[in-house]
Amino acid sequence: MRREIPLAITFLIGIFMLVDFFVPHHVVSSSAEEMKQWGTIVIAASILLGVGNLIRVHFHKIRRRREGWGYSITTLAIMGVMFFFGGPWGTIEEGSAFNWMFLNMQVPLQSTMFSLLAFFIASAAYRAFRLRSAEASLLLIAAIIVMLGRVPLGQLLTRSWPEAIQLPNMTEVIMAYPNMAAFRGILMGAALGVMAMGLRIILGIERSYLGGEK
Amino acid sequence: MAGKPFDIRNIDRRIIFTLIFVAVVWPLLQPMSLPIDVSPPVQTLYDAIEAIPEGSIVMLGADYSPDTMPELQPMVDTFIRHAFERDLRIVVACLWPASPPLVETAIGPLAEEYGKEYGIDYVNLGYMAGGIVTLLGMGASIPNTYPSDYGGTPVGEIPLMQEVENFDDIAFVMEVSAGTPGTREWVQQVQGRYRVALGSGTTAVGAPNFYPYVQSGQLSGLLGGLKGAAEYETLVGHPGDATKGMDAQSVVHALVVAFILLGNVVYLLSLRSKGRAPAEA
Numbered sequence: 036m037r038r039e040i041p042l043a044i045t046f047l048i049g050i051f052m053l054v055d056f057f058v059p060h061h062v063v064s065s066s067a068e069e070m071k072q073w074g075t076i077v078i079a080a081s082i083l084l085g086v087g088n089l090i091r092v093h094f095h096k097i098r099r100r101r102e103g104w105g106y107s108i109t110t111l112a113i114m115g116v117m118f119f120f121g122g123p124w125g126t127i128e129e130g131s132a133f134n135w136m137f138l139n140m141q142v143p144l145q146s147t148m149f150s151l152l153a154f155f156i157a158s159a160a161y162r163a164f165r166l167r168s169a170e171a172s173l174l175l176i177a178a179i180i181v182m183l184g185r186v187p188l189g190q191l192l193t194r195s196w197p198e199a200i201q202l203p204n205m206t207e208v209i210m211a212y213p214n215m216a217a218f219r220g221i222l223m224g225a226a227l228g229v230m231a232m233g234l235r236i237i238l239g240i241e242r243s244y245l246g247g248e249k
Numbered sequence: 250m251a252g253k254p255f256d257i258r259n260i261d262r263r264i265i266f267t268l269i270f271v272a273v274v275w276p277l278l279q280p281m282s283l284p285i286d287v288s289p290p291v292q293t294l295y296d297a298i299e300a301i302p303e304g305s306i307v308m309l310g311a312d313y314s315p316d317t318m319p320e321l322q323p324m325v326d327t328f329i330r331h332a333f334e335r336d337l338r339i340v341v342a343c344l345w346p347a348s349p350p351l352v353e354t355a356i357g358p359l360a361e362e363y364g365k366e367y368g369i370d371y372v373n374l375g376y377m378a379g380g381i382v383t384l385l386g387m388g389a390s391i392p393n394t395y396p397s398d399y400g401g402t403p404v405g406e407i408p409l410m411q412e413v414e415n416f417d418d419i420a421f422v423m424e425v426s427a428g429t430p431g432t433r434e435w436v437q438q439v440q441g442r443y444r445v446a447l448g449s450g451t452t453a454v455g456a457p458n459f460y461p462y463v464q465s466g467q468l469s470g471l472l473g474g475l476k477g478a479a480e481y482e483t484l485v486g487h488p489g490d491a492t493k494g495m496d497a498q499s500v501v502h503a504l505v506v507a508f509i510l511l512g513n514v515v516y517l518l519s520l521r522s523k524g525r526a527p528a529e530a
Contacts, residue, residue, distance in 0.1 A: 068389040074382035142315040149316035161508035187283035188499035215460040
């Protein structure tokens, strides 16, 4: 029954939400709205589970002195500090310790981590972007056009050229035709996949979300 | 003792890092004021917002975190400025937990600048967990989905929210997003189902994903990365952080292109010395 009950709930709720999409009757839509509120509550509760799991994983790592356990101490300590200041003194009030730490520590730290990408991309581009084949050459030429066409320098350099071959215009053509065609294909494939997966879950064929079974 | 001959293929990456650092910092200290032309997706977004009647209620979906703030915050700033200039009222709703305080840093000072009052001209509903479920819930009832605002005030006590029940009351949604849930979910769950006018601002790396939605008309326009934000700032007439960043981005892109070209020249020369063609390498 540990599997049959969740499967039955999934089937009934899934079918009901499908019915809600096609039947605009108020009895169906009001019930569906209620269920969506439940969904929000369940997902919010899962955040608490996530916090609990984070503590458990890092606690075990520290206890067993696994590689990088020092970072786990830092993670738990910082989480404790944020909890400590966020609880009694609030999280959003201007000037509160939590808000101050968020704006003056987390924001610059996360921005810094992300900005490091520029350095690695430059280094990787120098080493990896090579004219190894016709396809790679095409990709490289497109990349150079887009990289220069997406910045004002590209506009400045080609402003006196015929309009069709100015870098910003060539960039827009690349983005609006070959790029869009490729992404549209990917989108359609993904949409079909999502529909198939949704049906598999509703019908109980796909059960991996229940855990413990292949 | 003779050392190894210098081989540019094995260049110390710290040299590349230093050059990138200089390429970022130098234009910020010595602005070049390069011209910024406006691309079609940004122009259509601007035109769509300009076409909204004054006094209408627009929604700002802010779904990003501090890591993408340098790219996306200028879009949020400029959208808020644009809306306030046009006397549009703003409802902010977030699907990412880190977004509400980031929006607060923008909307507070701008509201003061334009003499706008919280609860009447704008409201920040804060974060609600749930992603797609939250979007669907908003389609039925926004006050039920966000029962209180970011500061904890029940929405029933907020004058602006008395005029908002669901997406029928929203003239336009501007979704600024860095990932999932974000623009894709807004298009699929909200625009597709409730037919609300939707514009989007995303990171440069995410923008190519959304061109199909621009072409199909599901997105009224698209701001792609810092360049998109700079173009929007140009149209609104308030050059800000994105415009300032364009010089640095120009120099860095040129430097990366130079690295790629140099790398390929060295690569082709090395193949030539070995007597091989690129495809055989």
